[in-house]
Amino acid sequence: MRLAVDIGGTFTDVCLFDEEKKSIRVGKVSSTKDTIDAVFEGIKEVGVSLAELEFFSHGTTVATNALIQRNFPRAAMITTKGFRDVIEIRRGTKQDLWDAYKDVSPPYIRRRDRFEISERVDFAGRELEPVNEGEVRKVARLIQKRGIKTVAVCLVNSYANPSHEQQVRRILEAELSDVSISTSSEVLPEIFEHERFSTTIANAVLSPLVGSYAKRLADRMRDGGYRGDVLLLHSGGGVMTADVVERFAGRLASSGLAAGAIACGHLAKLAGYENAVGLDMGGTSADISVMVGGETRITNDWFVEYGYPIRFPSVEVSTIGAGGGSIAWIDAAGSLRNGPQSAGSNPGPACYGRGGEEPTNTDANLLLGRLGEELIGGAMRLDREKAQAAVAKIGDPLGLDTTEAARAIIRVANANLADAIRLALIQRGHDPRDFALVAFGGAGPLHGAELARELSIPTVLVPPNPGITSALGCLIVDIRHDFSEMHLVPTGETDPREIEARFAALEDEARERLRAEGIEETEMRLLRSVDMRYLGQWRSLEIAVDGKVESLERLTEMFHEEHERQHTYKREDSPVEIYQLKVAAIGRIPKPELPYAEPREHEPEPNRHRKVVFGDGESVETAIYSRDSLSPGARIAGPAIVGQLDSTVVIPPGDTAEVDGYSNIIVRVGGAK
Numbered sequence: 001m002r003l004a005v006d007i008g009g010t011f012t013d014v015c016l017f018d019e020e021k022k023s024i025r026v027g028k029v030s031s032t033k034d035t036i037d038a039v040f041e042g043i044k045e046v047g048v049s050l051a052e053l054e055f056f057s058h059g060t061t062v063a064t065n066a067l068i069q070r071n072f073p074r075a076a077m078i079t080t081k082g083f084r085d086v087i088e089i090r091r092g093t094k095q096d097l098w099d100a101y102k103d104v105s106p107p108y109i110r111r112r113d114r115f116e117i118s119e120r121v122d123f124a125g126r127e128l129e130p131v132n133e134g135e136v137r138k139v140a141r142l143i144q145k146r147g148i149k150t151v152a153v154c155l156v157n158s159y160a161n162p163s164h165e166q167q168v169r170r171i172l173e174a175e176l177s178d179v180s181i182s183t184s185s186e187v188l189p190e191i192f193e194h195e196r197f198s199t200t201i202a203n204a205v206l207s208p209l210v211g212s213y214a215k216r217l218a219d220r221m222r223d224g225g226y227r228g229d230v231l232l233l234h235s236g237g238g239v240m241t242a243d244v245v246e247r248f249a250g251r252l253a254s255s256g257l258a259a260g261a262i263a264c265g266h267l268a269k270l271a272g273y274e275n276a277v278g279l280d281m282g283g284t285s286a287d288i289s290v291m292v293g294g295e296t297r298i299t300n301d302w303f304v305e306y307g308y309p310i311r312f313p314s315v316e317v318s319t320i321g322a323g324g325g326s327i328a329w330i331d332a333a334g335s336l337r338n339g340p341q342s343a344g345s346n347p348g349p350a351c352y353g354r355g356g357e358e359p360t361n362t363d364a365n366l367l368l369g370r371l372g373e374e375l376i377g378g379a380m381r382l383d384r385e386k387a388q389a390a391v392a393k394i395g396d397p398l399g400l401d402t403t404e405a406a407r408a409i410i411r412v413a414n415a416n417l418a419d420a421i422r423l424a425l426i427q428r429g430h431d432p433r434d435f436a437l438v439a440f441g442g443a444g445p446l447h448g449a450e451l452a453r454e455l456s457i458p459t460v461l462v463p464p465n466p467g468i469t470s471a472l473g474c475l476i477v478d479i480r481h482d483f484s485e486m487h488l489v490p491t492g493e494t495d496p497r498e499i500e501a502r503f504a505a506l507e508d509e510a511r512e513r514l515r516a517e518g519i520e521e522t523e524m525r526l527l528r529s530v531d532m533r534y535l536g537q538w539r540s541l542e543i544a545v546d547g548k549v550e551s552l553e554r555l556t557e558m559f560h561e562e563h564e565r566q567h568t569y570k571r572e573d574s575p576v577e578i579y580q581l582k583v584a585a586i587g588r589i590p591k592p593e594l595p596y597a598e599p600r601e602h603e604p605e606p607n608r609h610r611k612v613v614f615g616d617g618e619s620v621e622t623a624i625y626s627r628d629s630l631s632p633g634a635r636i637a638g639p640a641i642v643g644q645l646d647s648t649v650v651i652p653p654g655d656t657a658e659v660d661g662y663s664n665i666i667v668r669v670g671g672a673k
Contacts, residue, residue, distance in 0.1 A: 002055040002592055004474035005042055006259050007035050007062075011283065011442065013646075014042035015471035017592040019054075024595070026468045028646050035062060036217050040224075051225030055589075057474040059233040059259040062213050063206050063252040067304040070108070072205040076148045077114040078139055078168060079197070080156040084114040087197050087308075095306040104307040108205050113148065115139045117168070125161030136168055140175035150180040152204035154197040158185040159486050180207040180246065187250070188311050190580065191486050199311045202304075203250035211246030218242040229518070231479070235314035237262050237296065238480020238586065241517050251312050253304055256470065258315040261289035263473030264438045265296045267463050270594065270662055273436040276461070277421060279451070280470060281444040283325040284342040286417055288318045288424050298542075313482045313584075320420045324362040324443040325349055328394050328409040336394065338412040350390035351382040359394050361413050363387035364406035365446055369612035369619060370650050372643055403613060414447055418454045429565060432457050440469035445649040445665075449638075450615070452669045453652070460667035464627075467646025478525075479587035481513050484580055490535060491552045491576045500549045502581055503528055510585030519587030531580040532559040534571060540579040541566065552578075596661045599633035606640070614639060614652045627665075634659040 002017040012035070014027035027045030032038040039058070043050070066072045077084070087107045096102055117139065118132040143151060151172060158165045162185030169181050182204040184196045218230040231239040234251035237258045245252065264278030268291060278289040290297050299316040303309050321340020325348060328338050338361070343349050347356035351363050365371045366387045373382045388402050395405030425432050436459040439448030448460045463469050483506045487499070507526050514524050528545035532555070543558050556576050564570040606623035613619045620639055627644035636642075636657045642649035642665065649665055651657050657667045 001048055001052045002057075002475055003043065003046075003048065003053050004057045004059075004471045005039050006059040006256060006468070006471040006474055007031055007038060011467070012038035012042050013468035013471040014046050015465070015468050015475060016046045016048055017475055019592065022593060022595045024465070024472075026465045026471075026646065028467055035060060036213070036220060039217065040220070049225060050221060051227075053226050053228065055228060055231075055475075056221065056226060057231040057233065057239055057477070058217070059256045059470060059474045060213070060252065061256045063210050063249060064254060064256065064304060066206060066209050067108075067202065067253060072108070073150060073208050074146070074148050075109050075113065075150045075152065075201070075205045076139075076143050076146075077109045077152045077154060077197075077201060077204075078136070078172075079114065079116060079154045080120060081116040081118050083154075083156050083193065084111070084116050086193050087114075087201065090194055090307050093307070105305050108201050108308065109152070113146070115142070119155060119164050121155075121157045121161045121164060123157060123160060125157070127161070127164075131164050131167050133167075133171060136171045137175055140172055143172075143179070144176055149178065150204045150208050151176075151182070152197070152201045153181060153183045154193070154200050155184070156193055158183070159189045159191055159196065162186070162189065180204065180211070182207060182247075187248070189485060190311065191488070195309050195311045198308045199250060202253060202308065202310050203248065206249035206253065207246050210249035210252055214242035214245040233259050233474050233477060234480070235302075235310075235312055236298065236480050236482055236584075237315040237477060239474075239477050239589075240479060240481070244513075244517065248312075250310055253310050253312075254302065254314050254317065257287050257317040257319065259470040259473035259477075260287055260440065261291075261296055261315045261317055261473070262477050263463070263469045264289055264440070265291040265294075266473070266476050267469070267662070267664065268436060268438055268461060269294055271436075271461055271660055271664055271666070273459070273461070275430075275435045276438050277425060277432075277435050277457070278438045279417070279421070279440070279444045279448060281417075281439070281441040281447060282323050283348075283442060284321070284323045284344060285319050285340075286322045286420070286441070286444075288320075288420050289315060290424050290428075290430070292430065318420055318424055320416060322361075322413055322416050322420075323441075324365075324446075325360050326413065327358045327360055328364070328391075328412070329358075330394065330397055334397075336398065336408055336412050338409060338416060349387070351384065351387040352380070353383045353386060357390055359387075359390040359405075359409060361409060361443065363390050364409040367391060367402055367406040368410065369610055369622070370446055370641065371648055372610075372624070372641075403619075407613060407616070410447075414450055414454065417447060417451055421451065421455055429568070436461050438463070440466040440647075442467045442647050445647050447650075449650055449652050449655055449667050449669060452667070458669055460669065462647075462649050462665040462667065464663040465644075465646055466649075476591050478589050479514065479517055479519060481510065481585045483510050483513075483583045483585065487578055487581050489578055491532075491556050491578060494552060494578060496549045496551055499530075499552070499578070499581070503545070503549065503583065506581065506583040507585075510583050514585055514587045517587060523588040525586040525588060527584040527586065529582045529584070530555060530578055531582065532556075533577055533579055534563075535575040535577045537577075542582070594662055597632045597663075599659065599661050600631070601633045601635060602631075604630060604634045604636070610641075612639060612641060614650075617653075620653065630659050630663075630665070632659050632661050632663060
């Protein structure tokens with residue numbers, strides 16, 4: 001038995017794979033204040049004992065929520081004299097260029113807890129001034145006096161020579177007990193002090209919190225009879241053991257987002273699509289990811305709060321406040337808006353009958369007939385009258401009846417989603433017509449087909465269990481760690497043998513980390529890449545390195561080609577500079593073999609019919625199907641609604657759908673081939 005759990009803001013999703021029977025069981029429970037309680041409620045929901053489990057993987061929003069809510073322990077920072085305000089000065093930019101009154105949030109560590117010491121190495125790593133050990137011990141006493149339990153050590157040129165940070169760590173460990181220490185040379189050995197300091201501080205403030213969470217979860221799993229490793233999904237699209245989490249807690253800052261993107265890519269490739277855009281739309285937000293040529297996009301440029309980058313490699317996911325619980329409202333100019341405010345899980349949309357009174361996307365979909373009056377297999381009933389009262393708050397001021405107001409709410413939500421997908425595709429030079437839209441999450445399949453039509457995407461893929469797709473993603477990821485080393489030198493002045501030697505050193509470190517996580521040599525996979533840029537350029541591009549580095553000519557050609565693809569031009573006569581060397585260390589974990597059945601073409605009979613409103617038209621009689629009754633090969637012509645435990649699939653008029661061998665519903669927009 002292999003179990004994965006994904007905790008969202010509204011629901012906690014559970015996916016259980018039985019390797020012997022090749023079957024999947026899913027569960028969905030409401031998220032709880034202590035998220036570990038929801039994990040065990042979900043395990044109970046799918047009816048498995050912990051002793052039966054061979055594998056457990058977990059995606060969590062604990063770290064993300066801690067940074068958003070700033071609910072983490074007090075931390076200290078130790079830095080080179082003159083650099084305590086780097087994280088407050090930042091890059092001097094603003095998220096909203098035109099809002100002179102909106103300030104960036106304050107740093108995670110207060111100024112009074114940022115300490116300076118005398119030390120200095122230069123850009124090449126040569127010692128200019130030794131560490132003043134007396135100052136470090138004095139700082140340690142102050143940290144102890146203030147009761148601080150986590151410290152970020154961020155010395156200005158430690159990326160070039162980590163010896164001073166290692167010396168400071170040794171002194172702190174001797175002077176302090178029970179204090180978590182993060183050094184920038186271990187967390188992120190890269191140039192650019194603001195990004196390095198910011199990432200290290202995020203790691204430091206999360207270490208006690210996430211480390212405690214991982215330990216409590218592992219202890220409860222062990223007490224319940226589980227004997228394997230507790231694996232936690234991290235931002236790079238891999239997992240790491242609970243023992244490693246405390247050292248690299250910052251990697252969990254986008255744990256929950258990565259799971260959906262990984263599952264999206266895996267399911268799309270199984271169905272035969274190498275290019276896919278994922279729409280993971282839940283109760284609070286929508287996450288958009290992109291896979292091109294079978295590879296999910298990875299980025300180093302991301303943050304939870306603007307101004308405080310976290311430079312760990314992360315699956316590139318853009319998030320907007322558009323979910324089933326997103327609240328519709330009218331702004332001061334009288335325009336209809338949708339989100340980012342959300343009703344969440346408590347009280348939830350008005351139709352949940354839990355005290356919510358504001359109009360949401362769920363209320364609008366109920367009034368349009370796209371949602372039935374039951375959710376989660378009848379476990380939750382929806383109140384149509386309460387939905388009407390809430391939506392009237394939009395309709396009355398705008399002079400719209402209930403149906404028109406509900407239609408307008410969904411139209412604005414879809415416009416927000418379409419804009420976000422356009423940015424993810426067209427801004428990167430991709431044509432939406434070359435992609436399939438993978439719609440999942442509780443609300444994704446409700447909006448997928450209409451979005452695809454607006455974006456000229458010909459195909460929508462809806463997984464068998466859309467609401468628990470992120471949990472499925474936790475089942476199919478490998479252990480992964482990322483290693484990097486700065487190496488600033490023009491390609492024309494570089495000896496390939498030196499590059500090869502540096503890669504070999506990184507790979508030795510990578511193998512050591514994987515061995516510590518119990519990975520056999522035969523299951524290790526090391527991927528090399530090099531960041532390159534034109535000399536004098538600020539941004540760099542990552543170029544994959546295939547095999548041993550014997551010449552830099554081919555890498556330079558590949559850089560020119562990639563630069564032209566991303567930026568529409570290249571300068572072959574300009575010198576190219578190597579910026580950074582990277583190694584991704586992957587420890588392969590056996591993947592569940594998803595059930596497959598040969599499709600047999602047939603047209604199923606609907607369970608019933610009901611009136612549904614699509615687009616700008618009037619309500620039409622619409623066939624309602626149960627997802628459980630649709631076997632591989634089933635063909636459906638829209639208008640149709642497919643209901644199931646964790647989601648609802650909308651197939652508008654003019655579209656067709658078929659069920660493939662993996663039980664995905666493939667919607668052909670406009671009946672496209």
